[in-house]
Amino acid sequence: MKYKDYYAVMGVPRTATEAEIKTAHRKLARKFHPDLNKDADAESRFKEVGEAYQVLRDPEKRAAFDALGTGLKDGDEIRPRPDVSDGFEYHGAGGAQDTDDFFSDLFGARQRHAPRSQSFDWRGEDHHARVSVSLADTYNGAHRTFTLQMPSVDDQGRVTYQTRTLDVSIPKGILDGQRLRLAGQGGAGTGNAPAGDLYLEVTLEEHKQYRVDGRDVTLDLPVAPWEAALGAEVVVPTPAGQVTMTVPAGSAAGRRLRLRGRGIPGNPAGNLYVVLGIVLPQADTEARKAAYNALREAFEFDPRANFYG
Amino acid sequence: MKESDPVYLQGDIVEEHVEFTLIELCRVTGASEEQFTLWVNEGAFEPRGARIEEWRFSGASLRRAVTAQRLTRDLQLNAQGVALALDLLDQIDTLRARLARQDDRGDTFETSCKP
Numbered sequence: 001m002k003y004k005d006y007y008a009v010m011g012v013p014r015t016a017t018e019a020e021i022k023t024a025h026r027k028l029a030r031k032f033h034p035d036l037n038k039d040a041d042a043e044s045r046f047k048e049v050g051e052a053y054q055v056l057r058d059p060e061k062r063a064a065f066d067a068l069g070t071g072l073k074d075g076d077e078i079r080p081r082p083d084v085s086d087g088f089e090y091h092g093a094g095g096a097q098d099t100d101d102f103f104s105d106l107f108g109a110r111q112r113h114a115p116r117s118q119s120f121d122w123r124g125e126d127h128h129a130r131v132s133v134s135l136a137d138t139y140n141g142a143h144r145t146f147t148l149q150m151p152s153v154d155d156q157g158r159v160t161y162q163t164r165t166l167d168v169s170i171p172k173g174i175l176d177g178q179r180l181r182l183a184g185q186g187g188a189g190t191g192n193a194p195a196g197d198l199y200l201e202v203t204l205e206e207h208k209q210y211r212v213d214g215r216d217v218t219l220d221l222p223v224a225p226w227e228a229a230l231g232a233e234v235v236v237p238t239p240a241g242q243v244t245m246t247v248p249a250g251s252a253a254g255r256r257l258r259l260r261g262r263g264i265p266g267n268p269a270g271n272l273y274v275v276l277g278i279v280l281p282q283a284d285t286e287a288r289k290a291a292y293n294a295l296r297e298a299f300e301f302d303p304r305a306n307f308y309g
Numbered sequence: 310m311k312e313s314d315p316v317y318l319q320g321d322i323v324e325e326h327v328e329f330t331l332i333e334l335c336r337v338t339g340a341s342e343e344q345f346t347l348w349v350n351e352g353a354f355e356p357r358g359a360r361i362e363e364w365r366f367s368g369a370s371l372r373r374a375v376t377a378q379r380l381t382r383d384l385q386l387n388a389q390g391v392a393l394a395l396d397l398l399d400q401i402d403t404l405r406a407r408l409a410r411q412d413d414r415g416d417t418f419e420t421s422c423k424p
Contacts, residue, residue: 026384029383029384030384033379033380033383035376035379035380035398036380036394036398046383050383123336126336126337143317145315166318167315167316167317167318168317168318168320169317169318169319171320171322174322175324177372178322178323178324178325179322179323179324179368179371179372180321180322180323181320181321181327182318182320183320183321185318196336197337199323200320211409213406213409213410214406236422241424243422243423243424244422244423245420245421245422246420246422247420248418248420255416255418256416256417256418257417257418257419257420258417258418258419258420259420259421259422260419262422273417274420
């Protein structure tokens with residue numbers, strides 16, 4: 001099993017008092033709570049802090065952890081002393097924390113639930129999972145297959161995870177953060193009671209070209225100076241396929257063109273915004289330098305005319 | 310039906326097509342009815358309907374309710390604390406969205422396209 005320094009996780013010295021550990025836990029739990037912190041690693045940090053606190057708050061578990069000694073580094077391979085892993089019973093933290101291998105090795109503990117009585121009809125539990133879909137999926141609707149880890153309670157009351165494959169129809173127009181309810185796809189009921197529901201929280205995958213804001217989608221489009229100045233018909237990729245769009249003559253860099261109703265479908269559908277970026281060609285041959293010089297001579301143009309006040 | 314032709318599950322988009330009773334919302338989130346009543350009394354949730362049995366929560370309440378339940382469980386917040394945190398999270402969401410739009414504030418022109 002791999003060692004993890006719970007004191008370092010909590011940012012407290014090994015001599016910390018119970019009160020100091022409690023304060024450190026409160027601060028870190030607020031800092032890394034996944035509902036309050038959108039960083040990608042917040043959830044794993046939050047779980048790590050919860051796991052460390054489960055050990056350090058409890059004098060017996062803390063003593064067992066301290067008995068492993070100092071001088072170990074995270075990831076060091078250790079063998080618990082035989083008397084360490086016995087005699088510690090871990091009661092679940094109300095389902096809040098998944099514990100990792102080090103913790104369960106140390107305390108011999110997967111979270112245990114009381115075996116559920118079979119003599120009543122209990123509706124199955126509702127389950128929640130997170131899935132990601134692409135922008136094209138929400139534009140067109142899609143059929144997607146997801147692999148989910150579903151918790152289930154066995155006869156001894158242990159929670160085990162089973163892999164489950166689900167074929168799901170993604171409705172056209174679903175937005176980032178929305179949830180899809182699949183009736184009867186949650187935990188099984190007991191007796192004659194129905195199964196629970198499964199809620200899939202949808203995340204829209206980031207796309208390198210498109211930015212999404214609700215149903216509106218924005219795209220940066222590179223254009224040549226003459227296309228911006230003289231107007232042009234240009235081919236624009238949209239998540240629903242290519243379209244030919246008119247760039248009005250006299251467009252400046254940063255001009256935002258709206259294609260009404262070409263955003264994410266809905267009632268009403270969003271808009272697609274195309275933001276023009278002017279790309280300058282390189283003056284890398286004599287002929288091209290001459291072309292720029294001709295441009296200079298044709299315009300008595302001072303881009304800093306109003307710049308110096 | 311051929312075996313290679315799976316049945317795709319059809320779901321409802323909760324935010325658009327679902328309303329919850331108090332009992333349903335408690336079941337989905339794992340919060341107790343007492344807890345929810347406290348949150349409603351703080352104004353953190355505004356169900357339709359006068360009496361508790363008539364309360365109907367919008368589908369969009371689910372997301373807030375899941376957050377409220379997790380904050381209560383993980384940070385031991387009371388109802389006032391949860392109501393305050395939900396309001397502040399709404400403000401952060403609004404500001405984040407506004408920040409993301411900062412780059413896209415150029416003048417907007419209508420244009421047309423051909424498919």
